[in-house]
Amino acid sequence: MLEVKNLYKTYDGDVQALKNVSFKVEQGEFLAVIGLSGSGKSTLLRCINRLIEPTGGQIIWNGQDVTAASQDEMRRIRRKIGMVFQHFNLVSRSRVITNVLAGRLGYVNPVLSSLNRFPKSDMEMALAQLDRVGIKNQAYKRADELSGGQQQRVGIARAMMQEPAMILADEPVASLDPVLAHSIMQYLEKINKEDGVTVLCSLHFLDLVHRYADRAIALNDGILMFDGSPKEIDDEKFREIYGKDAERVG
Amino acid sequence: MKKSSPIRSLTVGLVTLLVLVVLAYGFAVTNINFEETRSERRVASLTRILRALAHPKLFDYEFEEVDVEVPFYLGCPEGGVEPLDVDRSGAFILTSAGCSEPGGTIVVDGYNFQENSSGPINFIGFSAEAPNGVPLQVGDFQADAQGNFSVEVTIPNRQVKEDPQAIRATGRVRVGAPSISREAKVTWEKIIETVFMALLATTFGTMLAIPMSFFAARNLMSDIKMPLSNISLSLLGWPLGMWLGIKANQLLVNSLEPLFKSFIPTLAGALLLPALGFLFVRWFLSIQDEDAEVKLKDRLINLFYTIVAAILVIASTMFIGKLLLQIGDYLIPNEEVPLYFMRKFIFQVGDIITMLVPAIAALVGGGIFGGLLGYFGQTISDRIATATGKIINLIITPIAGASIAMLIMRGVDWFYQFNNPAITLYWPAGIGAVIGLALAIIAPPKRPLPIGIILYGIIRTILNGTRSVEALVMAIVFVAWVGLGPFAGALALGLHTIAALAKLYSEQVESILEGPLEAIQATGANRLQTIVFAVVPQIIPPYISFTMYRWDINVRMSTIIGFVGGGGIGFVLQQNINLLNYRAASVNMLAIAIVVASMDYISSAIRERYV
Numbered sequence: 001m002l003e004v005k006n007l008y009k010t011y012d013g014d015v016q017a018l019k020n021v022s023f024k025v026e027q028g029e030f031l032a033v034i035g036l037s038g039s040g041k042s043t044l045l046r047c048i049n050r051l052i053e054p055t056g057g058q059i060i061w062n063g064q065d066v067t068a069a070s071q072d073e074m075r076r077i078r079r080k081i082g083m084v085f086q087h088f089n090l091v092s093r094s095r096v097i098t099n100v101l102a103g104r105l106g107y108v109n110p111v112l113s114s115l116n117r118f119p120k121s122d123m124e125m126a127l128a129q130l131d132r133v134g135i136k137n138q139a140y141k142r143a144d145e146l147s148g149g150q151q152q153r154v155g156i157a158r159a160m161m162q163e164p165a166m167i168l169a170d171e172p173v174a175s176l177d178p179v180l181a182h183s184i185m186q187y188l189e190k191i192n193k194e195d196g197v198t199v200l201c202s203l204h205f206l207d208l209v210h211r212y213a214d215r216a217i218a219l220n221d222g223i224l225m226f227d228g229s230p231k232e233i234d235d236e237k238f239r240e241i242y243g244k245d246a247e248r249v250g
Numbered sequence: 251m252k253k254s255s256p257i258r259s260l261t262v263g264l265v266t267l268l269v270l271v272v273l274a275y276g277f278a279v280t281n282i283n284f285e286e287t288r289s290e291r292r293v294a295s296l297t298r299i300l301r302a303l304a305h306p307k308l309f310d311y312e313f314e315e316v317d318v319e320v321p322f323y324l325g326c327p328e329g330g331v332e333p334l335d336v337d338r339s340g341a342f343i344l345t346s347a348g349c350s351e352p353g354g355t356i357v358v359d360g361y362n363f364q365e366n367s368s369g370p371i372n373f374i375g376f377s378a379e380a381p382n383g384v385p386l387q388v389g390d391f392q393a394d395a396q397g398n399f400s401v402e403v404t405i406p407n408r409q410v411k412e413d414p415q416a417i418r419a420t421g422r423v424r425v426g427a428p429s430i431s432r433e434a435k436v437t438w439e440k441i442i443e444t445v446f447m448a449l450l451a452t453t454f455g456t457m458l459a460i461p462m463s464f465f466a467a468r469n470l471m472s473d474i475k476m477p478l479s480n481i482s483l484s485l486l487g488w489p490l491g492m493w494l495g496i497k498a499n500q501l502l503v504n505s506l507e508p509l510f511k512s513f514i515p516t517l518a519g520a521l522l523l524p525a526l527g528f529l530f531v532r533w534f535l536s537i538q539d540e541d542a543e544v545k546l547k548d549r550l551i552n553l554f555y556t557i558v559a560a561i562l563v564i565a566s567t568m569f570i571g572k573l574l575l576q577i578g579d580y581l582i583p584n585e586e587v588p589l590y591f592m593r594k595f596i597f598q599v600g601d602i603i604t605m606l607v608p609a610i611a612a613l614v615g616g617g618i619f620g621g622l623l624g625y626f627g628q629t630i631s632d633r634i635a636t637a638t639g640k641i642i643n644l645i646i647t648p649i650a651g652a653s654i655a656m657l658i659m660r661g662v663d664w665f666y667q668f669n670n671p672a673i674t675l676y677w678p679a680g681i682g683a684v685i686g687l688a689l690a691i692i693a694p695p696k697r698p699l700p701i702g703i704i705l706y707g708i709i710r711t712i713l714n715g716t717r718s719v720e721a722l723v724m725a726i727v728f729v730a731w732v733g734l735g736p737f738a739g740a741l742a743l744g745l746h747t748i749a750a751l752a753k754l755y756s757e758q759v760e761s762i763l764e765g766p767l768e769a770i771q772a773t774g775a776n777r778l779q780t781i782v783f784a785v786v787p788q789i790i791p792p793y794i795s796f797t798m799y800r801w802d803i804n805v806r807m808s809t810i811i812g813f814v815g816g817g818g819i820g821f822v823l824q825q826n827i828n829l830l831n832y833r834a835a836s837v838n839m840l841a842i843a844i845v846v847a848s849m850d851y852i853s854s855a856i857r858e859r860y861v
Contacts, residue, residue: 051768070632079774089765093787102783106774109535114782155769162773 001027001198002048002166007057009043009222017043018054019222025166025200030192032213032230033202036242040222041202045168048200049081050074062165079106082159082197084188086171088151092144096135096154099143100126103161122161129157133187149180156187167191169201173208181205185212206233302832306840309428316341316363316421319374323349325410338362341397343419353407358389360419363397367421373406374416383416391419433834436822441841444818447740447811448804455747456797462748463755464781466709469767470759474702478643478693480627481701482650482686487623488616489657495615499608502565510572513580519569527562534559546629553622560614564607571603631696639695644687651686652679710756716749721807725816739816743804751800758792759785791860798853805849809842 002025009018017040025031033041046052048059050066059066066077082103090099104122105113112118130136133153138146143154152172159167169188173181189212192199203209209216209230216233218226218241225241226233239246286292318341323331331348338361346357358371372385389403403417464470476484509515534555578596630642655678663674693699725742732738762785770784812820819838826835 046768049772051772070628075774075776077774078772081772083769083772085765085769087765089769091766091770091784091787093790094783098783102770102775103773105770105776105779105783109538110776110778112535114778116782158769158773168772 001025001062002200003058003060004044004048005058005060007044007047007059008055009040009047009052010055017222018047018219021057021219021222021224023217023224023227025198028192028196028198030189030199030201030212030214032209032216033200033219034204034206034209034216034241035202035219035225039219041219042170043222044219045083045170045200045202048168049078049083051083075106079162080165082162082164082167084152084155084159084167084169084172086174088148088155090143090151090154090158092142094143095139096130096141096143096146097123097126097139099154100129100139100157100161103158106162126157126161129160130154132160133157148176149183152176152180152184153187156184156191160191164197166198166200169199171202171204174204181208188212206230206238209233299832303836303839305833306836307431307433307833308837308840309434310431311424311428312426313422314364314425315369316367317418318343318360318363318421319416319418320345321348321414322373322417323411324352324375324405324408324415325349325412326351327412341421343417345417350405352405352410354405355402356405357400357402358391358417358419360391360393360399360401360421361397363393363399363419363421364423365395365397366393367397367423368392369420369422371401371403372418372420373403374418375406375408375411376413376415377411385418391421393421431837433826433837437819437837437841440812440819440822440838441845443736444808444812444820445805445845447736447816447818448743448801448808451740451743451747451808452797452801452804455744455751455800458748459751459755460793462709462713462752463759464785466706466713466752466756467759468703468706468756469762469764470781470785471702471706472700474700474705475698476624476701477628477631477696477698478647478689479630479639479695480624481699482643482647483627484620484624485650485654486646488620489653490623491619492612492616494619495611495613496608498561498615499564499611502561503568503607506565506568513576516569516573516576520566520573523562523566523569527559527566530555530562531559549622549625553618556618560611560618564611564614567603567610568607571600571607574600574603636695640690643690643693643695647690648683648686651682651684651689653682655679655682655685710753713749713753716745717753719746721746722811722814722816725811725814729815734815734817734821736817739808739811739818742811742816743808746807747800747804750803751796754796754800755789755793758789758796762788794860795857798856802849802853806846809846 004024005022007018007021008016010016021040021044033044035041043052047054048061048066050069054067057067061077061081064073064077066074069077091102098116101118101122104118104125108118108122127136127139130139133156135146135150135153135157138150143151146154155172167188172188173184176184185208188199188201191197201213203213213230215228216226216230217224218233218237220241220243226237233241320334320336320343322345326349334348336342336344341360341362341364343358343360346359350356368391370387371389371391373388374383374385376383386406388406389401391399391401393399506519509519538552574596578593578600581593581596584590627646630639634642656675659674659678668674721742724745725739728738728741732741766788767780767784770780775783808816808818808820809823810820812818812822813824815821819842823835823838823842826832826838
């Protein structure tokens with residue numbers, strides 16, 4: 001479904017964020033991306049929907065070369081790939097429902113949607129998605145009135161509005177407490193298992209990886225160090241990924 | 251702590267010396283002269299002006315006046331002056347002497363004046379040319395509760411006269427209630443004019459500054475990149491489309507002109523065309539299928555519909571404008587009707603709309619053709635092999651370069667009137683073509699070039715240039731164009747507002763949070779949607795705040811823009827200062843102070859609420 005081939009990313013100033021990264025993702029997989037902060041996880045996820053322009057290599061999405069796609073084609077590719085962010089990235093002054101409806105922007109008419117006119121079916125869908133993450137009653141509040149956990153649920157609802165084939169989750173629980181983290185991860189798991197949406201999720205905590213991921217890949221300084229089942233990460237692998245001095249917590 | 255060394259001390263000494271020299275030079279060039287400030291003449295005139303300014307002429311009073319006169323000899327005649335027989339039944343004055351040498355001092359005593367009355371003491375000079383006497387004020391008096399006073403006055407230093415002159419005291423008492431002075435009324439009228447001048451300048455300036463600010467924001471423009479073929483063809487398409495737009499508009503105007511002559515067709519057009527346009531646009535939007543791949547055929551069909559929609563919109567605008575003009579004419583035929591100013595407004599709005607239609611047509615035409623040719627350019631880069639693309643670039647880029655250079659020189663020619671085709675056509679065409687050719691050779695056909703940043707640079711430069719010209723200077727040009735008065739001032743302030751606000755706004759756009767922008771882009775939103783959903787909600791509070799701030803500035807500026815003929819309070823203030831009418835000027839200044847201070851307060855109160 002998704003194939004990343006020899007991906008490179010060099011930022012201006014010769015910072016090599018990704019070095020020759022290749023891996024494949026199968027339909028319906030829950031793939032965890034692990035690694036230290038600054039190891040290139042976020043860059044990797046953003047290269048997949050070209051929020052960041054890769055320097056070299058190819059990304060094949062359902063047989064289509066993402067790196068060579070035109071603007072029109074990118075719009076069609078992006079709307080099938082939902083994205084969830086560490087800091088939720090909601091438009092804080094807009095209402096929750098508007099934030100969720102924004103997930104439809106890739107599908108609806110640009111002119112009408114810019115006048116804030118969405119089809120009725122989209123409105124119903126937005127409320128249904130909010131209901132699914134349990135915050136339907138907050139729909140008409142301003143996004144910044146919600147708590148962190150609730151905001152991330154809005155973020156998930158927004159991603160689900162895209163009717164995505166895949167969700168890219170960039171450390172979705174890193175700014176939440178452990179209890180909330182599990183509840184958010186469970187939503188992602190549910191989306192993965194029930195709707196068959198492929199999930200690519202970068203994570204910090206190994207126990208979350210063990211608990212939710214089918215497979216894990218690990219980055220260290222932009223290099224792919226590991227690709228396999230989370231169970232295979234033993235102490236030796238662990239030190240390879242996180243460096244010699246690392247100790248396991250949690 | 252550093253060790254002190256001789257070199258260090260020497261440096262400190264030299265720097266101190268340098269500072270002193272700089273200060274000394276500063277004193278010299280600014281003509282600092284405190285002797286002048288102490289001279290009696292200067293102090294006297296300062297006192298006079300400050301006292302006048304401290305007495306703003308807000309109220310007019312009606313006075314009851316009593317004139318009392320005694321003869322007085324300038325230069326004592328031989329044998330002295332006969333003692334006078336003064337009528338002591340009413341108010342009267344006595345002088346300490348009946349005569350005086352020029353420049354001498356006498357004491358004037360007054361009796362039986364009305365209590366607390368006050369007024370001037372005049373020396374009246376009689377001569378053959380002025381048999382009725384010319385008064386020269388030599389002093390003031392203020393009578394006590396008994397109606398008496400005693401004032402020392404200096405007799406003017408004039409030529410000695412044989413005939414008797416006179417000393418006259420005029421006692422004044424206020425009667426009746428004070429009324430608002432004429433100066434205060436004029437000030438009120440003009441301060442209203444000033445505030446509205448600022449309001450209009452801010453409103454229209456804001457309306458134009460908002461769209462411009464998006465083009466002057468680096469973070470929005472930096473990721474606009476296009477391959478060379480797209481840029482060249484867009485550059486050709488825009489002027490071509492604008493020209494076609496203007497031509498099409500002329501054609502439309504000519505063919506519709508007969509309809510505007512009578513009311514019924516105008517009304518019908520103004521009602522039907524917008525309705526038709528609305529239905530058409532709605533239908534057009536509803537047939538857009540966002541899921542389908544857009545083919546060239548669809549593009550062309552869409553283009554056709556877009557042109558139809560554009561024509562409908564422009565024709566509706568024209569009809570509405572003309573309708574407003576006719577309604578204004580019919581409803582309020584003359585100044586006697588109470589809402590005459592509304593007629594003027596309707597008329598002007600209609601006029602503005604009719605005036606704007608060609609500009610809108612040009613923009614629409616440019617947008618359509620620029621976009622269409624740009625799309626072809628993009629297709630060339632996307633679909634066609636690199637080598638072929640290069641050859642196409644080698645042909646179209648020099649053409650685009652030459653055309654743009656010739657267009658620019660046509661603009662320059664308007665100012666400098668070269669009247670020489672070598673300068674206005676051949677040279678620019680050659681240079682433009684060479685630059686284009688060089689670009690086509692250097693740039694790989696498929697690599698997107700950062701056209702957004704270039705556009706950003708151009709717009710920023712224009713804004714900075716416009717901003718650096720003071721509104722006062724702009725007003726001089728506009729006064730030449732539209733004549734003396736507040737309209738010129740409003741235009742100048744408006745233009746300055748566009749430049750200043752667009753820059754302030756764009757800095758706000760640049761400082762928005764990246765996160766929401768990224769999130770909206772990730773949903774597949776296009777540029778317009780990204781701006782509406784991620785940028786606009788974030789910038790509303792600072793935009794409101796800056797608009798209020800600018801209104802505040804505009805009110806302040808509009809108070810002085812009248813100095814160059816821009817209307818408003820500044821105009822009368824300058825007149826009053828030139829006529830040495832300081833008490834009236836004081837009223838003007840007081841009004842300015844009140845308005846500026848309250849604007850300052852209001853704008854900061856509103857800004858606090860929104861930030």
